[in-house]
Amino acid sequence: MDFSVKSGNPEKQRTACLVLGVYESRRLAPAAEQFDGACGGYLGNLLRRGDLEGKPGQSLLLFNIPEVSSERVLLVGCGREREIDDRRFRKIAAHAAAALNDTSASDAAIYLTELPVKGRDLNWKIRQFIEAFEEARYHFDRLKSKKDAPRRLLRKIILSVPGRRELSGGEQAVREGLAICAGMALAKDLGNLPPNVCTPGYLAEQAQALAREFPPLRVKVLEEDEMEHLGMGALLSVTRGSAQPAKLIRLEYRQGPAKEKPYVLVGKGVTFDTGGISLKPGEGMDEMKFDMCGAASVLGTLRACAQLQLPLNVIGLIPAVENMPGGRASRPGDIVTSLSGQTVEILNTDAEGRLILCDALSYAERDEPAAVIDIATLTGACIIALGRHPHGLFSNHPPLANALQAAGHAAYDRAWELPLWDDYQEGLDSNFADMANVAGNRDGGAIMGACFLSRFAKKFHWAHLDIAGTAWKTGKAKGATGRPVPLLTQYLLDRMAETKGK
Numbered sequence: 001m002d003f004s005v006k007s008g009n010p011e012k013q014r015t016a017c018l019v020l021g022v023y024e025s026r027r028l029a030p031a032a033e034q035f036d037g038a039c040g041g042y043l044g045n046l047l048r049r050g051d052l053e054g055k056p057g058q059s060l061l062l063f064n065i066p067e068v069s070s071e072r073v074l075l076v077g078c079g080r081e082r083e084i085d086d087r088r089f090r091k092i093a094a095h096a097a098a099a100l101n102d103t104s105a106s107d108a109a110i111y112l113t114e115l116p117v118k119g120r121d122l123n124w125k126i127r128q129f130i131e132a133f134e135e136a137r138y139h140f141d142r143l144k145s146k147k148d149a150p151r152r153l154l155r156k157i158i159l160s161v162p163g164r165r166e167l168s169g170g171e172q173a174v175r176e177g178l179a180i181c182a183g184m185a186l187a188k189d190l191g192n193l194p195p196n197v198c199t200p201g202y203l204a205e206q207a208q209a210l211a212r213e214f215p216p217l218r219v220k221v222l223e224e225d226e227m228e229h230l231g232m233g234a235l236l237s238v239t240r241g242s243a244q245p246a247k248l249i250r251l252e253y254r255q256g257p258a259k260e261k262p263y264v265l266v267g268k269g270v271t272f273d274t275g276g277i278s279l280k281p282g283e284g285m286d287e288m289k290f291d292m293c294g295a296a297s298v299l300g301t302l303r304a305c306a307q308l309q310l311p312l313n314v315i316g317l318i319p320a321v322e323n324m325p326g327g328r329a330s331r332p333g334d335i336v337t338s339l340s341g342q343t344v345e346i347l348n349t350d351a352e353g354r355l356i357l358c359d360a361l362s363y364a365e366r367d368e369p370a371a372v373i374d375i376a377t378l379t380g381a382c383i384i385a386l387g388r389h390p391h392g393l394f395s396n397h398p399p400l401a402n403a404l405q406a407a408g409h410a411a412y413d414r415a416w417e418l419p420l421w422d423d424y425q426e427g428l429d430s431n432f433a434d435m436a437n438v439a440g441n442r443d444g445g446a447i448m449g450a451c452f453l454s455r456f457a458k459k460f461h462w463a464h465l466d467i468a469g470t471a472w473k474t475g476k477a478k479g480a481t482g483r484p485v486p487l488l489t490q491y492l493l494d495r496m497a498e499t500k501g502k
Contacts, residue, residue, distance in 0.1 A: 001133060001134065001137065001154070001155065001156075001157060002155060002156045002157070003130055003133075003156075003157050003158075003159065003174050003177070003178065004156075004157075004158055004159070004171075004174065005126065005158070005159050005160075005161045005166075005167055005170035005171055005173075005174060006109070006158045006159075006160065006161065006167075007160070007161050007162060007163050007164055007166070007167065008160075009034065009038075010031045010032075010034060010035040010109070010111055010160075011034070011035050011038035011039065011067075011068050011069070012069055013069060013070055013109040013158075014069045014070070015069070015070045015071070015105075015107055015108060015109040015158065016070070016071050016072060016105035016106050016107050016108060017070065017071065017072040017073070017074055017100060017103055017105035017107070017108040017109075018035070018068075018070035018072070018073045018074070018108070018109050018111070019073075019074045019076060019096055019100065019108055019109065019110040019111060019112060020032035020035060020043075020073060020074070020075055020076070020111050020112075021075075021076055021078045021092075021111065021112050021114070021115055022047065022052055022054040022058075022075050022076065022077055022078060023054050023078050023079065023080065023081045024053060024054040024055055024077075024078075024079055024080050025053060025054060026047040026048070026050075026052065026053060026054055027054065027081075028043060028044070028047070029078065029111070029112075029114060029115065030114055031111035031114055031160065032075070032111070035068070035073075038067060038068065039065050039066060039067045039068050040066070040067065042065050042066065043073075043075070046060075046062075052075055052077065053077065054077045054078060054079070055077045055079060056077055056078065056079040056088065056091060056092065056095070057077060057091075057095055058076075058077030059074060059075060059076050059077060059095065059096075059099040060074070060075040061073075061074050061075075061099070061103060062074075062075065070109070071105070072103065072105060074096070074099055074100060074103070074108075076092065076095060076096045076099065076112060077095075078092055078112070078115060079092075081115075081116065084115055084116060084117055085117065085118065086117065086120065086412055089115060089117045089120070089125065089128060090128055090132065090412065092112060092115065093112070093128050093129045093131075093132035093133075094132045094135065094136065096110065096112060096129075096132070097129075097132045097133045097135070097136035097137075098136050100133075100154060101136055101137070101154060103154075105154060106153070106154060106155050106156065107154070107155060107156035107157070107158070108154065108156075108157055108158070109158040109160065110129065110157060110158065110159050110160060111160045112125075112129070113125045113126060113129065113159050113160050113161065114160065114162075122161060122162075122166055122169070122170065122173075123169050123170060123172070123173035124173075124410070126159050126161075126170055126173040126174060126177065127173050127176060127177040127180070128412065129157075129159055129177075130174065130177030130178060130181060131177060131180065131181055131184075131486070133157060134181035134184070134185070137154075138185060138188060140188065140189065140192040140479060142189075142193075143194070143197075159174075175308065176308065176489075176493065178307075179303075179304040179307040179308045179489070180304050180411075180485060180486050180489050182300075182303060182304065182307060183299075183300030183301055183302075183303045183304035183307075183482070183485040183489060184300055184481075184482030184483075184485045184486070185300075185482065186210075186296070186299055186300045186303050187293065187296040187297050187299065187300035187480060187482040187485055188296075188479065188480040188481070188482045189480075190203070190206065190292070190293075190295075190296040190299065190480075191289075191290050191292070191293045191296050191471065191472060191479075191480025191482075192479055192480050193289070194289060195271055195272035195288075195289045195322070198271050198289070198292065199244045199271050199322065200239075200244055200245065200246055200247045200269065200271055200320035200321055200322060201244065201245065201247060202271075203247065203249060203269055203271065203292065203295060203299075203318060203320045204219075204221045204247045204249050204320065206299060207219045207221070207249045207251055207299060207316075207318070208221075210251070210299060210302065210303055210306075211251070213306075214303070214306035214307070216253055216254070216255055216306055216309075217251055217252070217253050217302060217306055218251070218252045218253075218254075219249065219250065219251050219252075220249075220250045220252075221247050221248070221249050221250070222247065222248035222249075222250070223245065223247070224236065224239070224245050224246050226248075227246065227248055227359075230339060230363075231337065231338075231339050231341075232248075232338070232339045232359040232363075233336040233337040233338060233339075233359075234336050234337075234338040234339070234344055234355040234356070234358050234359045235248070235319050235321065235339075235355060235356045235358075235359040235360070236336075237330045237334065237336045237346065237355060238270075238276070238321045238323050238330065238349075238352040238355050238356055239321040239322065239323075240326075240328045240329050240330055241276060241277075241323070241324040241325050241326035241327075241328055241329025241330070242321070242322040242323070242324040242326070243324075244271070244321075244322045246319070246320060246321040246322075247269075247318075247319075247320045247321075248317070248318070248319050248320070248360065248363070249269070249295075249316075249317070249318040249319075249320060250315065250316070250317055250318075251298075251299070251302050251315065251316035251317075251318075252315050252316075253302055253305055253306060253312075253313070253314045253315070253316075254313045255309065255310060255311050255312060255313070256311050256312045256313040256499075257313075260312075260313050260370075260499075261313070261367075261368055261369055261370035262312075262313035262314060262315045262367055262369055262370065263312065263313070263314050263315070263369065263370055263371050263372075263373070263492065263495065264314075264315045264316075264317060264364045264367055264369040264371070264372045264373070265298045265301060265302075265314065265315070265316050265317070265372075265373055265374075265375065265488065266294075266298070266316075266317045266318075266319075266357060266360045266361060266364060266372060266373070266374040266375070267292075267294040267295035267296070267297055267298030267299075267316065267317070267318045267374070267375050267376070268291070268292070268294035268295060268319070268353045268356065268357055268374070268375065268376035268377060268378065269292045269294065269295030269318045269319055269320035269321065269356075270288075270291040270292055270320075270321055270322070270323055270352060270353060270356070270377075271289070271291070271292045271320060271321070271322050272288055272289055272291065272322050272323070272324075273288040273291040273323045273350070273352065273353075274288070274323055274324055274325060275323065275325075275349065275350035276323050276324065276325055276329050276330060276349030276350060276352060277325050277329050277330065277331050277332060277349045278332060278348045278349040278350040279325060279350075280350060284474075287472065287474065287478070290377060290471055290472040290480060291353070291377050292320070293377055293467060293471035293472060293480055294374070294375035294376040294377060294465075294467060294471070295318040295320060296480065297375050297467070297471075297482075297483070297484055297485050297488065298316040298317075298318055298375065299316065299318070300482065300485040301314075301316070301485050301488040301489055301492070302314065302316045304485065304489045305489070305492060308489075308493075310492060310493070310496055311496060311499070312492055312495060312496055312499075314492065315364075315367055315369070317360045317363065317364055318360075319356040319357065319359065319360045321352075321356055323349070323350075323352045329349070330346055330349050331346070331349070332346060332347055332348060332349060333345070333346070333347070334346045335432060335433045336355075338358050338359055338362065338456070339358075339359040339362040339363060340358070340359075340362040340456055342434045342435065342455065342456070343433040343434045343435075344358075344433055344434065344435055344436070344437050345430040345432050345433035345435070345436045345437065346436075346437050347436045347437060347438050348437065348438045351437045351438045351449070353376050353377070353378050353449075354378065354437060354449055354452045354453055355437060357374050357376060357378075357453055357456075358452070358453060358455075358456040359456075360374070361374065361453065361456040361457050361462070362456050364460070365459050365460065368460075369460050369461075370461070371397070371400050371460070371461045371462070371463070372457065372460050372461070372462045372463075373400075373404070373462075373463045373464075373465065373488070373491075374453065374462070374463075374464050374465070375465045375467060375484065375488070376464070376465070376466060376467065376468075377466075377467055377468045377471050378446070378449045378450075378464075378466045378467075378468060379445050379446045379449045379466055379468055380445070380468055381442070381444070381445025381446040381449075382445075382446035382466040382468045382469055383468055383469035384445075385418065385446055386416055386469060387469060388469040388470060388473075389414070389469075389470070390408075390414045390415050390416040390470070391408070391413075391414070391415040391416070391465045391466060391467050391469075391470050391483070391484055391487070392415070392416065392418055392446050392450075392464075392465065392466035392467075392468075392469075393405065393415040393416060393417045393418065393463065393464070393465060393466075394417070394418055394420045394447070394450035394453075394454070394463065394464040394466070395417070395420065395461075395462065395463040395464070396420065396454055396457060396458075396461065396462050396463075397461035397462065397463070399461075400461050400462070400463050401417050401463060403491060403494065403495075404463055404465075404487065404491055405417065406494070407487050407488075407490040407491035407493075407494055408484075408487045408490075410490050410494075411486035411487050411489070411490040412486070413483055413484050413485075413486035413487040413490070414487075415465060415484070415487065418446060418447055418450070419447065420447070420450055420451065420454060424444060424447050424448060424451050425451050425455075427439035427440065427441075427443075427444075427448055427451070428448065428451060428452055428455075435452065435455065437452060446466050446468075449466070450464050450466070465484060465487075467483065467484060470483045470484070471483060
């Protein structure tokens with residue numbers, strides 16, 4: 001899809017479809033009002049007949065309006081003007097995208113960027129529209145024998161800006177929106193692939209393909225013998241029952257000053273999680289192919305960085321494994337030694353994500369990072385605590401937590417911070433090792449998972465995003481969401497802005 005920004009009067013736009021807003025009750029948005037004046041009150045007369053109320057979710061497609069240059073006009077209901085907030089604006093954008101895709105228009109000019117959203121600027125609205133259109137266009141039918149053929153592909157979208165002064169900022173918003181959407185699409189594709197295709201080795205191949213597409217990216221893949229030599233006993237304990245070899249994938253993007261410390265993103269890459277010997281229930285187990293969505297988000301974010309050519313140093317670490325039962329699989333009661341030298345009693349083999357992440361966090365120390373953020377579908381308990389809207393956020397450094405929350409708010413990819421108090425740590429006490437991998441009861445499960453990881457992140461500023469509730473959707477809309485690529489990319493954009501401001 002080709003997106004661009006343009007200023008100009010709506011009635012003069014030569015386009016296959018002009019998109020205008022209508023508020024409740026039958027009140028034209030400013031661009032629609034200007035358009036109506038140029039065509040002799042055509043829209044106003046139509047609205048007075050009651051053909052459109054302007055409620056959210058409504059739309060009306062018009063043809064052959066006299067005295068105008070566009071072939072079609074799509075009127076989109078926007079609800080009450082004063083009630084348009086972030087959520088409602090995104091719903092308006094999504095509805096406009098769906099309605100446009102149902103037309104046969106090959107291009108469109110959209111004037112809904114004028115809608116007022118409290119606390120949001122024009123560039124934010126442009127990015128949200130791009131995300132809405134790319135979300136509406138996304139389909140995963142790679143493995144279907146018969147593809148759904150679209151009626152006609154919408155190829156070009158023009159987003160309106162008030163004047164020439166806004167063109168530069170709008171063009172940058174387009175670049176950012178497209179890069180984020182490309183990263184989200186990559187993350188979705190990887191998440192949606194079946195586990196017999198998307199194995200640890202496949203993830204490594206995709207990282208290498210990404211490096212071929214973007215030369216600033218460099219990739220190194222550590223094999224099991226190298227991890228064994230390093231002492232990654234926690235990570236390797238998870239993969240023992242699988243025929244698929246584990247991989248530790250390292251992507252390096254260094255486009256910032258040579259002496260600038262890198263930001264490290266660590267993504268959980270369990271390409272399928274049976275629970276191991278602590279076997280999961282069969283119902284819904286197919287969704288455990290999504291247990292590598294943290295890894296997918298790291299790849300998606302690195303792709304966005306490379307596409308935007310951000311002048312930063314960013315490293316992605318992906319411990320990729322498959323958690324299977326078998327004769328060699330780890331057992332409840334086993335004790336393993338992590339890369340940090342700390343020993344872990346495995347009380348539950350289904351708490352495997354923290355075992356691969358703890359060694360990856362220790363491995364991140366050698367990069368002397370500015371900050372480390374791990375992203376993981378870690379605990380079902382996080383869904384119980386927060387539902388499926390925000391990511392769970394934990395951190396040992398309040399400024400980092402604040403920066404991630406601000407990035408989530410800016411990108412509308414929100415996170416909510418939960419406590420990481422020392423009061424919880426004694427729940428991980430073990431009679432036989434330095435710690436257990438789970439607590440003795442189910443209280444505060446998401447917090448206990450984060451507490452475990454915090455023991456391996458004491459030498460740097462660290463944050464943990466638990467994306468168990470946000471990485472994929474269930475039910476009829478089942479599929480990966482591509483989150484938190486928007487949050488992570490925005491976080492890095494904010495760091496770039498800070499560097500420029502110094």
